[in-house]
Amino acid sequence: MKPRIHVITLGVADLERALRFYRDGLGFRSEGITGTQFPGDDENPAGDVVMFTLEDGLVFALYPRSELAKDAGVGPEAVAGSGFSIGHLVESREEVDRILDLAGRAGGQVLGPAHERPWGIYSGYFSDPDGHLWEIVYFPPMANPGGSAP
Amino acid sequence: MKPRIHVITLGVADLERALRFYRDGLGFRSEGITGTQFPGDDENPAGDVVMFTLEDGLVFALYPRSELAKDAGVGPEAVAGSGFSIGHLVESREEVDRILDLAGRAGGQVLGPAHERPWGIYSGYFSDPDGHLWEIVYFPPMANPGGSAP
Numbered sequence: 354m355k356p357r358i359h360v361i362t363l364g365v366a367d368l369e370r371a372l373r374f375y376r377d378g379l380g381f382r383s384e385g386i387t388g389t390q391f392p393g394d395d396e397n398p399a400g401d402v403v404m405f406t407l408e409d410g411l412v413f414a415l416y417p418r419s420e421l422a423k424d425a426g427v428g429p430e431a432v433a434g435s436g437f438s439i440g441h442l443v444e445s446r447e448e449v450d451r452i453l454d455l456a457g458r459a460g461g462q463v464l465g466p467a468h469e470r471p472w473g474i475y476s477g478y479f480s481d482p483d484g485h486l487w488e489i490v491y492f493p494p495m496a497n498p499g500g501s502a503p
Numbered sequence: 504m505k506p507r508i509h510v511i512t513l514g515v516a517d518l519e520r521a522l523r524f525y526r527d528g529l530g531f532r533s534e535g536i537t538g539t540q541f542p543g544d545d546e547n548p549a550g551d552v553v554m555f556t557l558e559d560g561l562v563f564a565l566y567p568r569s570e571l572a573k574d575a576g577v578g579p580e581a582v583a584g585s586g587f588s589i590g591h592l593v594e595s596r597e598e599v600d601r602i603l604d605l606a607g608r609a610g611g612q613v614l615g616p617a618h619e620r621p622w623g624i625y626s627g628y629f630s631d632p633d634g635h636l637w638e639i640v641y642f643p644p645m646a647n648p649g650g651s652a653p
Binding site for chain 1: 504505506507508509510511512513514529530531532538541547550555556557558559560561562563564568571574575576577580581582583584585586587588589590591592602605614615620621622628630633634635636638640
């Protein structure tokens, strides 16, 4: 199996709300909700989805939890919660703080102030309206030799 | 905020088991568990982590759910379950079936046979030992004009 991930699909409770958070709040570009021509039913998932193509071609999708459960053939309890985090690297501590602030204003929840970790990063988390965790990370550049606390 | 994801971190119950699944079962290359010099405590997360660098530079990490919860400042219930899926694209229907079979033999659970979806893909899901969903997808090439069912 090739070591590659092409798509990350978040299960969401409210597709419109999730779209607003990521498109209008965080500024990701999207054509909005597509796939509405596939209505689905009690057993088959509907097609309504939001897709963002990120840098490096990774597709970031939003899909109702109910349909994700049907599509995967698992119960709704299996797609509750989060159980993972998405890491987003930035160039400075200030940018970490700025993005956390942005996410909070966009309707996310900032999970405490960013801080230094013992492994040499400065980071903080926010959760999106569905509880999915994003960690915004400043990792001092390798170009900073000597390992002094930056 | 730049539309980019740099790291996907899965919360896992047993780091050794997850490492065996992804490294030995699926064939992803890793240096094994690193970060063990950071012991953590009741409030601060330990550093033990497994990292795989995938194609396109995406980092795919495995991290104990307990430590992810501490690192993010959320309760353990917030990192239970899954709530998302990872999409992996392949070149043929046969490869979809082959990877599902591989995942099953590696200790994952194949969630029913792969099948055609109304939106024009052939796909099937497996869950890893922690319940994280992977969808293995064959998307008929755009080079196949006319949209005939391939």
